[in-house]
Amino acid sequence: MSGHEDHSAQYKKIYFILLGLFAISVAGPFVAEFMPEGKGRLWLVLITAFGIAFVKAYLVAAKFMHLDVEKPIVHWFLVTALVFMVLFFAGTAPDVIKDDGVNWVRTAEIEWHQTSEAYRAKHGEGGHHGEDAGHGDEAKSDDHAKPEGDGH
Amino acid sequence: MSAGKPIATLREATGIPTGKLAVWWLLASEIVIFGGVLASYLMFRVRHPEFGEFAAHTDPRIGALNTWVLLTSSLCAVLAHNAAEMGDGKKAAKLLWMTVGLGGCFLMIKSYEWSVEIGHGYTITANAFWSFYYTAAGIHASHVIAGMCVMAWVATYAARNAELQRVELVGIYWHFVDLVWIFLFPLLYIAK
Known part of the structure:
Protein backbone atom coordinates (compact mmCIF):
# COMPACT_ATOMS: atom_id res chain seq x y z
CA MET A 1 0.00 0.00 0.00
CA ALA A 93 -47.49 9.44 -2.12
CA PRO A 94 -50.84 10.18 -3.84
CA ASP A 95 -52.65 8.08 -1.19
CA VAL A 96 -51.07 10.14 1.56
CA ILE A 97 -50.98 13.59 -0.01
CA LYS A 98 -54.36 13.72 -1.77
CA ASP A 99 -57.84 13.77 -0.26
CA ASP A 100 -59.44 11.97 -3.18
CA GLY A 101 -58.78 10.44 -6.55
CA VAL A 102 -60.38 8.16 -9.11
CA ASN A 103 -63.17 6.30 -7.22
CA TRP A 104 -61.91 7.12 -3.73
CA VAL A 105 -62.41 9.77 -1.07
CA ARG A 106 -60.79 9.92 2.39
CA THR A 107 -63.83 10.98 4.36
CA ALA A 108 -62.50 10.54 7.91
CA GLU A 109 -59.20 12.20 7.04
CA ILE A 110 -61.00 15.17 5.52
CA GLU A 111 -63.15 15.63 8.61
CA TRP A 112 -60.12 15.40 10.85
CA HIS A 113 -58.19 17.82 8.69
CA GLN A 114 -60.91 20.42 8.68
CA THR A 115 -60.35 20.84 12.41
CA SER A 116 -56.68 21.71 11.78
CA GLU A 117 -55.82 25.42 11.93
CA ALA A 118 -53.00 25.08 9.47
CA TYR A 119 -55.22 23.22 7.00
CA ARG A 120 -57.90 25.91 7.20
CA ALA A 121 -55.30 28.59 6.71
CA LYS A 122 -54.08 26.83 3.57
CA HIS A 123 -57.39 25.83 1.99
CA GLY A 124 -59.87 28.32 3.44
CA GLU A 125 -62.57 27.91 6.07
CA GLY A 126 -64.74 25.55 4.01
CA GLY A 127 -62.06 22.91 3.59
CA HIS A 128 -61.08 21.42 0.27
CA HIS A 129 -61.26 18.04 -1.41
CA GLY A 130 -58.82 18.37 -4.27
CA GLU A 131 -59.12 19.59 -7.81
CA ASP A 132 -59.27 16.44 -9.86
CA ALA A 133 -62.36 15.57 -11.83
CA GLY A 134 -62.56 12.10 -13.34
CA HIS A 135 -64.56 9.23 -11.88
CA GLY A 136 -64.78 10.67 -8.41
CA ASP A 137 -67.12 13.49 -9.49
CA GLU A 138 -70.24 12.16 -7.86
CA ALA A 139 -68.33 11.83 -4.59
CA LYS A 140 -67.43 15.51 -4.72
CA SER A 141 -71.08 16.54 -5.03
CA ASP A 142 -71.58 15.12 -1.55
CA ASP A 143 -68.78 16.02 0.85
CA HIS A 144 -68.63 12.75 2.74
CA ALA A 145 -70.08 10.23 0.30
CA LYS A 146 -68.03 7.54 -1.33
CA PRO A 147 -68.57 6.60 -4.97
CA GLU A 148 -70.29 3.28 -5.63
CA GLY A 149 -68.06 0.29 -5.68
CA ASP A 150 -65.33 2.06 -3.77
CA GLY A 151 -63.35 -0.49 -1.86
CA HIS A 152 -61.88 1.96 0.69
CA MET B 1 -3.75 -17.75 -2.53
CA SER B 2 -2.55 -17.64 1.05
CA ALA B 3 -3.68 -20.32 3.49
CA GLY B 4 -6.18 -19.31 6.14
CA LYS B 5 -7.94 -16.63 4.11
CA PRO B 6 -11.45 -17.37 2.84
CA ILE B 7 -11.65 -17.52 -0.96
CA ALA B 8 -14.23 -14.74 -0.96
CA THR B 9 -11.71 -12.37 0.59
CA LEU B 10 -9.42 -12.63 -2.40
CA ARG B 11 -11.82 -13.15 -5.31
CA GLU B 12 -12.42 -10.09 -7.48
CA ALA B 13 -14.84 -11.26 -10.20
CA THR B 14 -16.22 -7.73 -10.67
CA GLY B 15 -12.84 -6.04 -10.52
CA ILE B 16 -13.71 -4.76 -7.04
CA PRO B 17 -12.35 -6.41 -3.88
CA THR B 18 -15.11 -8.57 -2.38
CA GLY B 19 -15.11 -6.73 0.94
CA LYS B 20 -15.67 -3.39 -0.77
CA LEU B 21 -18.37 -4.90 -2.97
CA ALA B 22 -20.14 -6.15 0.17
CA VAL B 23 -20.03 -2.68 1.72
CA TRP B 24 -21.58 -1.16 -1.40
CA TRP B 25 -24.30 -3.84 -1.38
CA LEU B 26 -24.97 -3.04 2.25
CA LEU B 27 -25.25 0.67 1.44
CA ALA B 28 -27.62 -0.04 -1.46
CA SER B 29 -29.93 -1.78 1.04
CA GLU B 30 -29.46 1.10 3.48
CA ILE B 31 -30.64 3.53 0.79
CA VAL B 32 -33.94 1.66 0.70
CA ILE B 33 -34.21 1.65 4.53
CA PHE B 34 -33.45 5.34 5.04
CA GLY B 35 -35.09 6.26 1.74
CA GLY B 36 -38.33 4.60 2.88
CA VAL B 37 -38.37 6.55 6.13
CA LEU B 38 -37.44 9.86 4.48
CA ALA B 39 -39.88 9.40 1.58
CA SER B 40 -42.70 8.60 4.06
CA TYR B 41 -41.77 11.67 6.10
CA LEU B 42 -41.84 13.85 2.97
CA MET B 43 -45.33 12.61 2.04
CA PHE B 44 -46.68 13.37 5.50
CA ARG B 45 -44.85 16.71 5.61
CA VAL B 46 -46.56 17.78 2.39
CA ARG B 47 -49.91 16.43 3.58
CA HIS B 48 -49.77 17.97 7.06
CA PRO B 49 -48.72 21.64 7.05
CA GLU B 50 -48.92 21.54 10.84
CA PHE B 51 -45.72 19.46 10.85
CA GLY B 52 -43.96 22.82 10.36
CA GLU B 53 -45.30 24.02 13.71
CA PHE B 54 -44.01 20.88 15.45
CA ALA B 55 -40.62 21.15 13.72
CA ALA B 56 -40.32 24.64 15.23
CA HIS B 57 -39.81 22.91 18.60
CA THR B 58 -36.62 21.16 17.44
CA ASP B 59 -33.41 23.06 18.16
CA PRO B 60 -31.52 23.88 14.92
CA ARG B 61 -28.44 24.96 16.94
CA ILE B 62 -28.06 21.41 18.26
CA GLY B 63 -28.78 19.93 14.83
CA ALA B 64 -26.16 22.26 13.31
CA LEU B 65 -23.59 21.34 15.96
CA ASN B 66 -24.15 17.65 15.24
CA THR B 67 -23.82 18.30 11.49
CA TRP B 68 -20.43 19.91 12.12
CA VAL B 69 -19.38 16.98 14.36
CA LEU B 70 -20.30 14.41 11.70
CA LEU B 71 -18.65 16.36 8.86
CA THR B 72 -15.45 16.56 10.94
CA SER B 73 -15.66 12.85 11.74
CA SER B 74 -15.93 12.16 7.99
CA LEU B 75 -12.74 14.16 7.43
CA CYS B 76 -10.98 12.01 10.07
CA ALA B 77 -12.27 8.84 8.40
CA VAL B 78 -11.04 9.85 4.95
CA LEU B 79 -7.66 10.95 6.37
CA ALA B 80 -7.43 7.53 8.06
CA HIS B 81 -8.00 5.93 4.66
CA ASN B 82 -5.28 8.16 3.20
CA ALA B 83 -2.86 7.13 5.96
CA ALA B 84 -3.72 3.44 5.40
CA GLU B 85 -3.07 3.82 1.67
CA MET B 86 0.38 5.23 2.55
CA GLY B 87 1.04 2.22 4.78
CA ASP B 88 0.94 4.19 8.04
CA GLY B 89 -1.27 1.93 10.15
CA LYS B 90 -0.57 3.75 13.42
CA LYS B 91 -1.70 7.10 12.03
CA ALA B 92 -4.73 5.44 10.45
CA ALA B 93 -5.66 3.87 13.81
CA LYS B 94 -5.27 7.23 15.58
CA LEU B 95 -7.56 8.92 13.06
CA LEU B 96 -10.08 6.09 13.33
CA TRP B 97 -10.18 6.52 17.11
CA MET B 98 -10.75 10.25 16.58
CA THR B 99 -13.68 9.36 14.34
CA VAL B 100 -15.05 7.04 17.04
CA GLY B 101 -14.66 9.85 19.58
CA LEU B 102 -16.57 12.28 17.36
CA GLY B 103 -19.28 9.63 16.91
CA GLY B 104 -19.49 9.50 20.71
CA CYS B 105 -19.81 13.32 20.82
CA PHE B 106 -22.65 13.10 18.30
CA LEU B 107 -24.48 10.57 20.49
CA MET B 108 -23.97 12.59 23.67
CA ILE B 109 -25.33 15.74 22.02
CA LYS B 110 -28.26 13.72 20.69
CA SER B 111 -28.94 12.24 24.13
CA TYR B 112 -28.99 15.72 25.67
CA GLU B 113 -31.29 16.98 22.92
CA TRP B 114 -33.72 14.06 23.31
CA SER B 115 -33.79 14.38 27.10
CA VAL B 116 -34.77 18.06 26.77
CA GLU B 117 -37.45 17.29 24.18
CA ILE B 118 -38.89 14.36 26.14
CA GLY B 119 -38.86 16.58 29.24
CA HIS B 120 -41.08 19.03 27.36
CA GLY B 121 -43.52 16.23 26.54
CA TYR B 122 -42.43 15.71 22.91
CA THR B 123 -42.27 11.92 23.08
CA ILE B 124 -42.42 9.40 20.24
CA THR B 125 -46.17 9.02 20.79
CA ALA B 126 -46.93 12.78 20.94
CA ASN B 127 -47.93 12.95 17.27
CA ALA B 128 -46.90 11.79 13.78
CA PHE B 129 -44.13 14.39 13.46
CA TRP B 130 -42.40 13.31 16.66
CA SER B 131 -42.85 9.65 15.66
CA PHE B 132 -40.98 10.33 12.44
CA TYR B 133 -38.43 12.47 14.25
CA TYR B 134 -37.47 9.80 16.79
CA THR B 135 -37.70 6.95 14.28
CA ALA B 136 -35.49 8.59 11.64
CA ALA B 137 -32.96 10.01 14.13
CA GLY B 138 -33.04 6.76 16.15
CA ILE B 139 -32.29 4.54 13.14
CA HIS B 140 -29.52 6.95 12.21
CA ALA B 141 -28.08 6.92 15.75
CA SER B 142 -28.11 3.10 15.77
CA HIS B 143 -26.02 3.21 12.57
CA VAL B 144 -23.60 5.62 14.26
CA ILE B 145 -23.22 3.14 17.16
CA ALA B 146 -22.68 0.21 14.74
CA GLY B 147 -20.10 2.25 12.79
CA MET B 148 -18.24 3.18 15.98
CA CYS B 149 -18.01 -0.49 17.07
CA VAL B 150 -16.73 -1.70 13.70
CA MET B 151 -14.33 1.26 13.44
CA ALA B 152 -12.86 0.54 16.88
CA TRP B 153 -12.35 -3.10 15.86
CA VAL B 154 -10.67 -2.08 12.56
CA ALA B 155 -8.48 0.44 14.46
CA THR B 156 -7.04 -2.30 16.70
CA TYR B 157 -5.84 -4.16 13.58
CA ALA B 158 -4.66 -0.98 11.83
CA ALA B 159 -2.51 -0.07 14.85
CA ARG B 160 -0.54 -3.29 14.14
CA ASN B 161 -0.39 -2.43 10.40
CA ALA B 162 -2.73 -5.36 9.70
CA GLU B 163 -5.77 -5.54 7.41
CA LEU B 164 -5.35 -1.92 6.32
CA GLN B 165 -7.79 -2.41 3.42
CA ARG B 166 -10.58 -2.46 6.04
CA VAL B 167 -9.92 1.20 6.89
CA GLU B 168 -11.37 2.25 3.55
CA LEU B 169 -14.37 -0.09 3.91
CA VAL B 170 -15.43 1.18 7.32
CA GLY B 171 -14.80 4.73 6.07
CA ILE B 172 -17.22 4.28 3.15
CA TYR B 173 -19.89 3.16 5.64
CA TRP B 174 -19.19 6.11 7.92
CA HIS B 175 -19.46 8.64 5.07
CA PHE B 176 -22.85 7.15 4.21
CA VAL B 177 -24.02 7.73 7.80
CA ASP B 178 -22.81 11.33 7.46
CA LEU B 179 -24.60 11.63 4.12
CA VAL B 180 -27.92 10.53 5.64
CA TRP B 181 -27.57 13.20 8.33
CA ILE B 182 -26.96 15.84 5.62
CA PHE B 183 -30.58 15.21 4.55
CA LEU B 184 -32.05 14.64 8.02
CA PHE B 185 -30.78 18.01 9.25
CA PRO B 186 -32.83 20.25 6.88
CA LEU B 187 -35.84 17.90 6.98
CA LEU B 188 -36.16 17.74 10.78
CA TYR B 189 -34.64 21.04 11.91
CA ILE B 190 -34.82 23.62 9.12
CA ALA B 191 -38.13 23.09 7.26
CA LYS B 192 -40.61 24.85 9.52
Whole structure:
Protein backbone atom coordinates (compact mmCIF):
# COMPACT_ATOMS: atom_id res chain seq x y z
CA MET A 1 0.00 0.00 0.00
CA SER A 2 2.96 2.35 0.46
CA GLY A 3 4.00 4.56 -2.45
CA HIS A 4 0.54 6.04 -2.55
CA GLU A 5 0.34 9.80 -3.05
CA ASP A 6 -0.69 11.90 -0.04
CA HIS A 7 -4.16 13.40 -0.71
CA SER A 8 -4.72 14.85 2.77
CA ALA A 9 -4.55 18.50 1.55
CA GLN A 10 -7.23 17.78 -1.04
CA TYR A 11 -9.49 16.13 1.58
CA LYS A 12 -9.08 19.11 3.92
CA LYS A 13 -9.99 21.45 1.05
CA ILE A 14 -13.20 19.47 0.42
CA TYR A 15 -13.95 19.59 4.17
CA PHE A 16 -13.72 23.40 4.23
CA ILE A 17 -15.94 23.65 1.14
CA LEU A 18 -18.46 21.42 2.98
CA LEU A 19 -18.28 23.70 6.02
CA GLY A 20 -18.90 26.76 3.80
CA LEU A 21 -21.93 25.08 2.23
CA PHE A 22 -23.13 24.04 5.68
CA ALA A 23 -22.94 27.68 6.85
CA ILE A 24 -25.04 28.78 3.85
CA SER A 25 -27.60 26.02 4.52
CA VAL A 26 -28.04 27.34 8.08
CA ALA A 27 -27.92 31.07 7.18
CA GLY A 28 -30.40 30.82 4.27
CA PRO A 29 -33.45 29.66 6.28
CA PHE A 30 -32.45 32.05 9.10
CA VAL A 31 -32.56 35.02 6.69
CA ALA A 32 -35.83 33.69 5.22
CA GLU A 33 -37.52 34.07 8.62
CA PHE A 34 -37.21 37.85 8.25
CA MET A 35 -38.74 37.83 4.78
CA PRO A 36 -42.47 38.19 4.08
CA GLU A 37 -44.44 34.98 3.40
CA GLY A 38 -44.40 34.09 -0.28
CA LYS A 39 -42.66 32.26 -3.07
CA GLY A 40 -39.38 34.13 -2.65
CA ARG A 41 -39.07 32.98 0.94
CA LEU A 42 -40.04 29.42 0.05
CA TRP A 43 -37.48 29.24 -2.76
CA LEU A 44 -34.74 30.66 -0.55
CA VAL A 45 -35.37 27.90 2.03
CA LEU A 46 -35.65 25.20 -0.62
CA ILE A 47 -32.43 26.21 -2.37
CA THR A 48 -30.29 26.92 0.69
CA ALA A 49 -31.51 24.06 2.91
CA PHE A 50 -32.33 21.29 0.44
CA GLY A 51 -30.51 22.31 -2.77
CA ILE A 52 -27.24 22.68 -0.88
CA ALA A 53 -27.85 19.37 0.93
CA PHE A 54 -27.68 17.67 -2.48
CA VAL A 55 -24.41 19.47 -3.31
CA LYS A 56 -22.93 18.43 0.06
CA ALA A 57 -24.11 14.85 -0.46
CA TYR A 58 -22.50 14.83 -3.92
CA LEU A 59 -19.17 16.06 -2.52
CA VAL A 60 -19.16 13.46 0.28
CA ALA A 61 -20.13 10.65 -2.11
CA ALA A 62 -17.74 11.64 -4.91
CA LYS A 63 -14.69 12.82 -2.97
CA PHE A 64 -14.80 11.04 0.41
CA MET A 65 -16.43 7.77 -0.70
CA HIS A 66 -14.49 8.00 -4.00
CA LEU A 67 -17.55 7.27 -6.13
CA ASP A 68 -16.03 9.52 -8.81
CA VAL A 69 -13.39 6.86 -9.48
CA GLU A 70 -15.40 3.78 -8.51
CA LYS A 71 -16.33 1.07 -11.02
CA PRO A 72 -19.66 1.46 -12.91
CA ILE A 73 -21.19 -1.63 -11.22
CA VAL A 74 -21.23 0.24 -7.90
CA HIS A 75 -23.08 3.15 -9.53
CA TRP A 76 -25.63 0.65 -10.84
CA PHE A 77 -26.20 -0.79 -7.35
CA LEU A 78 -26.88 2.62 -5.94
CA VAL A 79 -28.99 3.85 -8.85
CA THR A 80 -31.13 0.69 -8.62
CA ALA A 81 -31.74 1.31 -4.91
CA LEU A 82 -32.59 4.96 -5.59
CA VAL A 83 -35.00 3.98 -8.38
CA PHE A 84 -36.82 1.63 -5.97
CA MET A 85 -37.04 4.47 -3.48
CA VAL A 86 -38.57 6.79 -6.09
CA LEU A 87 -40.99 4.02 -7.15
CA PHE A 88 -42.07 3.59 -3.55
CA PHE A 89 -42.63 7.32 -3.21
CA ALA A 90 -44.50 7.65 -6.52
CA GLY A 91 -46.69 4.64 -5.76
CA THR A 92 -47.75 5.64 -2.27
CA ALA A 93 -47.49 9.44 -2.12
CA PRO A 94 -50.84 10.18 -3.84
CA ASP A 95 -52.65 8.08 -1.19
CA VAL A 96 -51.07 10.14 1.56
CA ILE A 97 -50.98 13.59 -0.01
CA LYS A 98 -54.36 13.72 -1.77
CA ASP A 99 -57.84 13.77 -0.26
CA ASP A 100 -59.44 11.97 -3.18
CA GLY A 101 -58.78 10.44 -6.55
CA VAL A 102 -60.38 8.16 -9.11
CA ASN A 103 -63.17 6.30 -7.22
CA TRP A 104 -61.91 7.12 -3.73
CA VAL A 105 -62.41 9.77 -1.07
CA ARG A 106 -60.79 9.92 2.39
CA THR A 107 -63.83 10.98 4.36
CA ALA A 108 -62.50 10.54 7.91
CA GLU A 109 -59.20 12.20 7.04
CA ILE A 110 -61.00 15.17 5.52
CA GLU A 111 -63.15 15.63 8.61
CA TRP A 112 -60.12 15.40 10.85
CA HIS A 113 -58.19 17.82 8.69
CA GLN A 114 -60.91 20.42 8.68
CA THR A 115 -60.35 20.84 12.41
CA SER A 116 -56.68 21.71 11.78
CA GLU A 117 -55.82 25.42 11.93
CA ALA A 118 -53.00 25.08 9.47
CA TYR A 119 -55.22 23.22 7.00
CA ARG A 120 -57.90 25.91 7.20
CA ALA A 121 -55.30 28.59 6.71
CA LYS A 122 -54.08 26.83 3.57
CA HIS A 123 -57.39 25.83 1.99
CA GLY A 124 -59.87 28.32 3.44
CA GLU A 125 -62.57 27.91 6.07
CA GLY A 126 -64.74 25.55 4.01
CA GLY A 127 -62.06 22.91 3.59
CA HIS A 128 -61.08 21.42 0.27
CA HIS A 129 -61.26 18.04 -1.41
CA GLY A 130 -58.82 18.37 -4.27
CA GLU A 131 -59.12 19.59 -7.81
CA ASP A 132 -59.27 16.44 -9.86
CA ALA A 133 -62.36 15.57 -11.83
CA GLY A 134 -62.56 12.10 -13.34
CA HIS A 135 -64.56 9.23 -11.88
CA GLY A 136 -64.78 10.67 -8.41
CA ASP A 137 -67.12 13.49 -9.49
CA GLU A 138 -70.24 12.16 -7.86
CA ALA A 139 -68.33 11.83 -4.59
CA LYS A 140 -67.43 15.51 -4.72
CA SER A 141 -71.08 16.54 -5.03
CA ASP A 142 -71.58 15.12 -1.55
CA ASP A 143 -68.78 16.02 0.85
CA HIS A 144 -68.63 12.75 2.74
CA ALA A 145 -70.08 10.23 0.30
CA LYS A 146 -68.03 7.54 -1.33
CA PRO A 147 -68.57 6.60 -4.97
CA GLU A 148 -70.29 3.28 -5.63
CA GLY A 149 -68.06 0.29 -5.68
CA ASP A 150 -65.33 2.06 -3.77
CA GLY A 151 -63.35 -0.49 -1.86
CA HIS A 152 -61.88 1.96 0.69
CA MET B 1 -3.75 -17.75 -2.53
CA SER B 2 -2.55 -17.64 1.05
CA ALA B 3 -3.68 -20.32 3.49
CA GLY B 4 -6.18 -19.31 6.14
CA LYS B 5 -7.94 -16.63 4.11
CA PRO B 6 -11.45 -17.37 2.84
CA ILE B 7 -11.65 -17.52 -0.96
CA ALA B 8 -14.23 -14.74 -0.96
CA THR B 9 -11.71 -12.37 0.59
CA LEU B 10 -9.42 -12.63 -2.40
CA ARG B 11 -11.82 -13.15 -5.31
CA GLU B 12 -12.42 -10.09 -7.48
CA ALA B 13 -14.84 -11.26 -10.20
CA THR B 14 -16.22 -7.73 -10.67
CA GLY B 15 -12.84 -6.04 -10.52
CA ILE B 16 -13.71 -4.76 -7.04
CA PRO B 17 -12.35 -6.41 -3.88
CA THR B 18 -15.11 -8.57 -2.38
CA GLY B 19 -15.11 -6.73 0.94
CA LYS B 20 -15.67 -3.39 -0.77
CA LEU B 21 -18.37 -4.90 -2.97
CA ALA B 22 -20.14 -6.15 0.17
CA VAL B 23 -20.03 -2.68 1.72
CA TRP B 24 -21.58 -1.16 -1.40
CA TRP B 25 -24.30 -3.84 -1.38
CA LEU B 26 -24.97 -3.04 2.25
CA LEU B 27 -25.25 0.67 1.44
CA ALA B 28 -27.62 -0.04 -1.46
CA SER B 29 -29.93 -1.78 1.04
CA GLU B 30 -29.46 1.10 3.48
CA ILE B 31 -30.64 3.53 0.79
CA VAL B 32 -33.94 1.66 0.70
CA ILE B 33 -34.21 1.65 4.53
CA PHE B 34 -33.45 5.34 5.04
CA GLY B 35 -35.09 6.26 1.74
CA GLY B 36 -38.33 4.60 2.88
CA VAL B 37 -38.37 6.55 6.13
CA LEU B 38 -37.44 9.86 4.48
CA ALA B 39 -39.88 9.40 1.58
CA SER B 40 -42.70 8.60 4.06
CA TYR B 41 -41.77 11.67 6.10
CA LEU B 42 -41.84 13.85 2.97
CA MET B 43 -45.33 12.61 2.04
CA PHE B 44 -46.68 13.37 5.50
CA ARG B 45 -44.85 16.71 5.61
CA VAL B 46 -46.56 17.78 2.39
CA ARG B 47 -49.91 16.43 3.58
CA HIS B 48 -49.77 17.97 7.06
CA PRO B 49 -48.72 21.64 7.05
CA GLU B 50 -48.92 21.54 10.84
CA PHE B 51 -45.72 19.46 10.85
CA GLY B 52 -43.96 22.82 10.36
CA GLU B 53 -45.30 24.02 13.71
CA PHE B 54 -44.01 20.88 15.45
CA ALA B 55 -40.62 21.15 13.72
CA ALA B 56 -40.32 24.64 15.23
CA HIS B 57 -39.81 22.91 18.60
CA THR B 58 -36.62 21.16 17.44
CA ASP B 59 -33.41 23.06 18.16
CA PRO B 60 -31.52 23.88 14.92
CA ARG B 61 -28.44 24.96 16.94
CA ILE B 62 -28.06 21.41 18.26
CA GLY B 63 -28.78 19.93 14.83
CA ALA B 64 -26.16 22.26 13.31
CA LEU B 65 -23.59 21.34 15.96
CA ASN B 66 -24.15 17.65 15.24
CA THR B 67 -23.82 18.30 11.49
CA TRP B 68 -20.43 19.91 12.12
CA VAL B 69 -19.38 16.98 14.36
CA LEU B 70 -20.30 14.41 11.70
CA LEU B 71 -18.65 16.36 8.86
CA THR B 72 -15.45 16.56 10.94
CA SER B 73 -15.66 12.85 11.74
CA SER B 74 -15.93 12.16 7.99
CA LEU B 75 -12.74 14.16 7.43
CA CYS B 76 -10.98 12.01 10.07
CA ALA B 77 -12.27 8.84 8.40
CA VAL B 78 -11.04 9.85 4.95
CA LEU B 79 -7.66 10.95 6.37
CA ALA B 80 -7.43 7.53 8.06
CA HIS B 81 -8.00 5.93 4.66
CA ASN B 82 -5.28 8.16 3.20
CA ALA B 83 -2.86 7.13 5.96
CA ALA B 84 -3.72 3.44 5.40
CA GLU B 85 -3.07 3.82 1.67
CA MET B 86 0.38 5.23 2.55
CA GLY B 87 1.04 2.22 4.78
CA ASP B 88 0.94 4.19 8.04
CA GLY B 89 -1.27 1.93 10.15
CA LYS B 90 -0.57 3.75 13.42
CA LYS B 91 -1.70 7.10 12.03
CA ALA B 92 -4.73 5.44 10.45
CA ALA B 93 -5.66 3.87 13.81
CA LYS B 94 -5.27 7.23 15.58
CA LEU B 95 -7.56 8.92 13.06
CA LEU B 96 -10.08 6.09 13.33
CA TRP B 97 -10.18 6.52 17.11
CA MET B 98 -10.75 10.25 16.58
CA THR B 99 -13.68 9.36 14.34
CA VAL B 100 -15.05 7.04 17.04
CA GLY B 101 -14.66 9.85 19.58
CA LEU B 102 -16.57 12.28 17.36
CA GLY B 103 -19.28 9.63 16.91
CA GLY B 104 -19.49 9.50 20.71
CA CYS B 105 -19.81 13.32 20.82
CA PHE B 106 -22.65 13.10 18.30
CA LEU B 107 -24.48 10.57 20.49
CA MET B 108 -23.97 12.59 23.67
CA ILE B 109 -25.33 15.74 22.02
CA LYS B 110 -28.26 13.72 20.69
CA SER B 111 -28.94 12.24 24.13
CA TYR B 112 -28.99 15.72 25.67
CA GLU B 113 -31.29 16.98 22.92
CA TRP B 114 -33.72 14.06 23.31
CA SER B 115 -33.79 14.38 27.10
CA VAL B 116 -34.77 18.06 26.77
CA GLU B 117 -37.45 17.29 24.18
CA ILE B 118 -38.89 14.36 26.14
CA GLY B 119 -38.86 16.58 29.24
CA HIS B 120 -41.08 19.03 27.36
CA GLY B 121 -43.52 16.23 26.54
CA TYR B 122 -42.43 15.71 22.91
CA THR B 123 -42.27 11.92 23.08
CA ILE B 124 -42.42 9.40 20.24
CA THR B 125 -46.17 9.02 20.79
CA ALA B 126 -46.93 12.78 20.94
CA ASN B 127 -47.93 12.95 17.27
CA ALA B 128 -46.90 11.79 13.78
CA PHE B 129 -44.13 14.39 13.46
CA TRP B 130 -42.40 13.31 16.66
CA SER B 131 -42.85 9.65 15.66
CA PHE B 132 -40.98 10.33 12.44
CA TYR B 133 -38.43 12.47 14.25
CA TYR B 134 -37.47 9.80 16.79
CA THR B 135 -37.70 6.95 14.28
CA ALA B 136 -35.49 8.59 11.64
CA ALA B 137 -32.96 10.01 14.13
CA GLY B 138 -33.04 6.76 16.15
CA ILE B 139 -32.29 4.54 13.14
CA HIS B 140 -29.52 6.95 12.21
CA ALA B 141 -28.08 6.92 15.75
CA SER B 142 -28.11 3.10 15.77
CA HIS B 143 -26.02 3.21 12.57
CA VAL B 144 -23.60 5.62 14.26
CA ILE B 145 -23.22 3.14 17.16
CA ALA B 146 -22.68 0.21 14.74
CA GLY B 147 -20.10 2.25 12.79
CA MET B 148 -18.24 3.18 15.98
CA CYS B 149 -18.01 -0.49 17.07
CA VAL B 150 -16.73 -1.70 13.70
CA MET B 151 -14.33 1.26 13.44
CA ALA B 152 -12.86 0.54 16.88
CA TRP B 153 -12.35 -3.10 15.86
CA VAL B 154 -10.67 -2.08 12.56
CA ALA B 155 -8.48 0.44 14.46
CA THR B 156 -7.04 -2.30 16.70
CA TYR B 157 -5.84 -4.16 13.58
CA ALA B 158 -4.66 -0.98 11.83
CA ALA B 159 -2.51 -0.07 14.85
CA ARG B 160 -0.54 -3.29 14.14
CA ASN B 161 -0.39 -2.43 10.40
CA ALA B 162 -2.73 -5.36 9.70
CA GLU B 163 -5.77 -5.54 7.41
CA LEU B 164 -5.35 -1.92 6.32
CA GLN B 165 -7.79 -2.41 3.42
CA ARG B 166 -10.58 -2.46 6.04
CA VAL B 167 -9.92 1.20 6.89
CA GLU B 168 -11.37 2.25 3.55
CA LEU B 169 -14.37 -0.09 3.91
CA VAL B 170 -15.43 1.18 7.32
CA GLY B 171 -14.80 4.73 6.07
CA ILE B 172 -17.22 4.28 3.15
CA TYR B 173 -19.89 3.16 5.64
CA TRP B 174 -19.19 6.11 7.92
CA HIS B 175 -19.46 8.64 5.07
CA PHE B 176 -22.85 7.15 4.21
CA VAL B 177 -24.02 7.73 7.80
CA ASP B 178 -22.81 11.33 7.46
CA LEU B 179 -24.60 11.63 4.12
CA VAL B 180 -27.92 10.53 5.64
CA TRP B 181 -27.57 13.20 8.33
CA ILE B 182 -26.96 15.84 5.62
CA PHE B 183 -30.58 15.21 4.55
CA LEU B 184 -32.05 14.64 8.02
CA PHE B 185 -30.78 18.01 9.25
CA PRO B 186 -32.83 20.25 6.88
CA LEU B 187 -35.84 17.90 6.98
CA LEU B 188 -36.16 17.74 10.78
CA TYR B 189 -34.64 21.04 11.91
CA ILE B 190 -34.82 23.62 9.12
CA ALA B 191 -38.13 23.09 7.26
CA LYS B 192 -40.61 24.85 9.52
